[in-house]
Amino acid sequence: MNKFPLILFVFLFLHTLSNAQVKYYDGSDFPLYGKITTETEARYERLPKTLKGEIRDRLWYLGTNSAGLYLRFRTNSTSVHAKWEVSTNTVLNHMPFVGVKGLDLYCYQDGQWLFVNSGKPTAKKTTGLIMDNMKGEMREYMLYMPLYDGLTSLEIGVDSASVLEQPVIDSPKAQKPVVFYGTSITQGGCASRPGMAYTNILGRKLDRQVINLGFSGNGQLDYEIAEVMAAADASVFVLDFVPNVNKTQILEKTEKFVNIIRAQHAETPIIIVGSILFPHSRFDLKMADVLKQKNEALKGICQKMKKEGVKKLYYVTPDKLIGLDGEATVDGIHMTDLGFTRYSEKMYPIIRKRIK
Amino acid sequence: MNKFPLILFVFLFLHTLSNAQVKYYDGSDFPLYGKITTETEARYERLPKTLKGEIRDRLWYLGTNSAGLYLRFRTNSTSVHAKWEVSTNTVLNHMPFVGVKGLDLYCYQDGQWLFVNSGKPTAKKTTGLIMDNMKGEMREYMLYMPLYDGLTSLEIGVDSASVLEQPVIDSPKAQKPVVFYGTSITQGGCASRPGMAYTNILGRKLDRQVINLGFSGNGQLDYEIAEVMAAADASVFVLDFVPNVNKTQILEKTEKFVNIIRAQHAETPIIIVGSILFPHSRFDLKMADVLKQKNEALKGICQKMKKEGVKKLYYVTPDKLIGLDGEATVDGIHMTDLGFTRYSEKMYPIIRKRIK
Numbered sequence: 001m002n003k004f005p006l007i008l009f010v011f012l013f014l015h016t017l018s019n020a021q022v023k024y025y026d027g028s029d030f031p032l033y034g035k036i037t038t039e040t041e042a043r044y045e046r047l048p049k050t051l052k053g054e055i056r057d058r059l060w061y062l063g064t065n066s067a068g069l070y071l072r073f074r075t076n077s078t079s080v081h082a083k084w085e086v087s088t089n090t091v092l093n094h095m096p097f098v099g100v101k102g103l104d105l106y107c108y109q110d111g112q113w114l115f116v117n118s119g120k121p122t123a124k125k126t127t128g129l130i131m132d133n134m135k136g137e138m139r140e141y142m143l144y145m146p147l148y149d150g151l152t153s154l155e156i157g158v159d160s161a162s163v164l165e166q167p168v169i170d171s172p173k174a175q176k177p178v179v180f181y182g183t184s185i186t187q188g189g190c191a192s193r194p195g196m197a198y199t200n201i202l203g204r205k206l207d208r209q210v211i212n213l214g215f216s217g218n219g220q221l222d223y224e225i226a227e228v229m230a231a232a233d234a235s236v237f238v239l240d241f242v243p244n245v246n247k248t249q250i251l252e253k254t255e256k257f258v259n260i261i262r263a264q265h266a267e268t269p270i271i272i273v274g275s276i277l278f279p280h281s282r283f284d285l286k287m288a289d290v291l292k293q294k295n296e297a298l299k300g301i302c303q304k305m306k307k308e309g310v311k312k313l314y315y316v317t318p319d320k321l322i323g324l325d326g327e328a329t330v331d332g333i334h335m336t337d338l339g340f341t342r343y344s345e346k347m348y349p350i351i352r353k354r355i356k
Numbered sequence: 357m358n359k360f361p362l363i364l365f366v367f368l369f370l371h372t373l374s375n376a377q378v379k380y381y382d383g384s385d386f387p388l389y390g391k392i393t394t395e396t397e398a399r400y401e402r403l404p405k406t407l408k409g410e411i412r413d414r415l416w417y418l419g420t421n422s423a424g425l426y427l428r429f430r431t432n433s434t435s436v437h438a439k440w441e442v443s444t445n446t447v448l449n450h451m452p453f454v455g456v457k458g459l460d461l462y463c464y465q466d467g468q469w470l471f472v473n474s475g476k477p478t479a480k481k482t483t484g485l486i487m488d489n490m491k492g493e494m495r496e497y498m499l500y501m502p503l504y505d506g507l508t509s510l511e512i513g514v515d516s517a518s519v520l521e522q523p524v525i526d527s528p529k530a531q532k533p534v535v536f537y538g539t540s541i542t543q544g545g546c547a548s549r550p551g552m553a554y555t556n557i558l559g560r561k562l563d564r565q566v567i568n569l570g571f572s573g574n575g576q577l578d579y580e581i582a583e584v585m586a587a588a589d590a591s592v593f594v595l596d597f598v599p600n601v602n603k604t605q606i607l608e609k610t611e612k613f614v615n616i617i618r619a620q621h622a623e624t625p626i627i628i629v630g631s632i633l634f635p636h637s638r639f640d641l642k643m644a645d646v647l648k649q650k651n652e653a654l655k656g657i658c659q660k661m662k663k664e665g666v667k668k669l670y671y672v673t674p675d676k677l678i679g680l681d682g683e684a685t686v687d688g689i690h691m692t693d694l695g696f697t698r699y700s701e702k703m704y705p706i707i708r709k710r711i712k
Binding site: 092093094095096097098102107114115116117118120121122131132133134135190192193195196279280282283284285286287326327328329330331332336337338339341 | 448449450451452453454458463470471472473474476477478487488489490491546548549551552635636638639640641642643682683684685686687688692693694695697
């Protein structure tokens with residue numbers, strides 16, 4: 001054996017060894033997006049700490065779920081790993097654990113965000129490989145956080161011989177986010193993985209930071225949430241709360257909720273979306289009637305407010321938002337990736353038009 | 357109070373009471389489809405009992421999963437309920453329990469099958485309402501079974517005042533089924549609910565019974581499975597196994613597997629599908645290379661066999677089967693309802709063309 005192959009062998013061995021070693025970095029060192037305020041009790045939460053004890057307990061708890069939050073970083077690593085711990089280790093029967101409490105990695109390439117792979121949770125605390133065998137070139141990444149659980153710690157792992165750095169490009173553009181308010185559907189139920197929540201799909205499509213204020217079962221027009229929204233410098237507000245309120249609540253609370261936002265944002269477009277026509281309402285006559293009445297009530301309120309001079313208020317008729325084949329949900333109510341994709345395709349031009 | 361309202365009240369009360377009471381019927385009393393043979397050890401299984409102990413244990417176990425099976429019945433009930441028990445109470449982290457071990461109800465209306473609602477599993481044994489508040493008219497139903505678990509018992513519940521009867525219409529047409537052989541993806545991973553496995557979507561689209569011989573991780577060209585397929589009177593055979601075999605296995609086993617079927621079915625079309633281009637292979641260079649090599653090997657085998665005179669053998673280039681946006685899977689491999697919908701849209705005309 002002459003010297004050259006030996007040197008080559010040693011080099012390759014060391015190279016493999018260095019790549020095989022994973023170095024972890026705390027997620028706190030990298031910029032976090034999707035938050036309406038930085039004044040939260042813990043980093044990966046959505047509501048300002050001032051609301052603790054002031055709002056309903058369940059609503060506060062849901063605010064600690066990390067729906068819509070994402071980290072940005074760049075690295076030239078050939079692999080990306082993560083260690084993360086969730087708060088409650090939530091189990092739902094109609095949504096995969098990956099969507100509930102997993103991670104989702106995207107890479108910016110050729111001017112768009114592409115799915116890399118998801119981080120599958122195996123327990124309350126997971127250490128896992130997200131992607132391997134990549135070309136070791138510098139790339140920009142986005143890591144979406146769990147939709148239906150809290151994130152108490154997060155570390156990102158890369159090859160020890162590579163670098164993990166602050167992101168360079170501003171995408172999705174951080175300034176003047178689109179702020180969504182809504183229900184379990186808005187929170188991301190039932191996306192297969194975090195990146196497929198409709199707010200996250202729209203963030204990529206619009207190339208704009210989106211704030212997710214969806215609260216499962218609790219998009220009940222709490223005025224405190226309107227105050228939080230009013231404090232944000234948004235490009236557009238989207239209100240998608242109908243499934244969580246009854247007709248009486250719509251009639252009693254919508255106008256005040258909108259006015260709280262409008263008082264601080266005279267010119268910011270406010271888009272109000274009727275409830276999607278739940279596929280099972282084709283058979284459940286009671287549900288069909290409830291939906292019809294609630295959507296009509298909401299549309300009426302919007303018309304009245306516009307007549308009274310409220311500007312830049314837009315009602316979205318929901319009839320075709322998820323297609324007409326009845327296949328877009330897992331349970332008649334909560335959209336799957338199919339439903340969220342369709343919804344985002346329909347909502348994209350409506351929102352795009354209103355962003356200055 | 358005169359007599360008439362009192363009688364009316366009593367009538368309405370009794371009517372409500374009778375509707376509120378649910379009467380359960382054993383699923384065994386209704387026709388079961390999606391089986392390649394009736395000679396199984398238990399009713400809701402897929403492989404002939406003669407294979408027990410003869411094939412690999414894991415493959416046998418997967419044959420006891422009820423993927424692709426469905427009951428047919430009709431009823432004029434205003435509600436449909438179910439009681440069902442699964443074998444292993446399987447938990448997967450990338451697929452909702454509804455898809456893994458739930459039920460999925462469809463109704464035939466205006467010449468097509470429409471999603472009614474899914475049955476959400478709450479434990480190993482679940483009693484649950486699937487749909488309520490329907491018009492009490494006679495309708496035809498199809499109830500899909502769990503994709504990734506076995507079903508040891510099943511009862512269907514309807515209003516005690518209604519009737520539950522044998523189906524009248526023949527849809528999806530029972531004769532000359534399309535027989536699929538494949539992997540976890542074919543078995544239905546990771547559909548949100550049973551009806552969204554691609555074999556079930558295609559069954560509705562083609563209006564034709566489809567047999568699901570997908571075996572998670574085990575679509576490894578076992579010749580015993582080819583023998584089982586060869587014994588069936590199929591309209592078309594579709595082989596979609598590439599993700600579960602390596603290049604060597606493709607080169608060594610494909611031809612013999614096909615020939616076992618072809619020996620019994622000289623004229624039946626056999627469609628062979630290359631592996632879908634896993635979205636994560638855009639980044640995982642090793643995976644990209646493996647996929648390319650395996651698909652090329654398979655295509656080569658098909659070309660060789662056709663050159664040697666094997667007729668009605670068709671290779672499907674998989675490049676666009678799940679779209680090109682990278683969003684169709686939960687983990688880079690297993691399709692979500694979005695991926696299965698796209699795959700079915702692409703595969704539908706390919707199969708349709710070959711059904712006599």
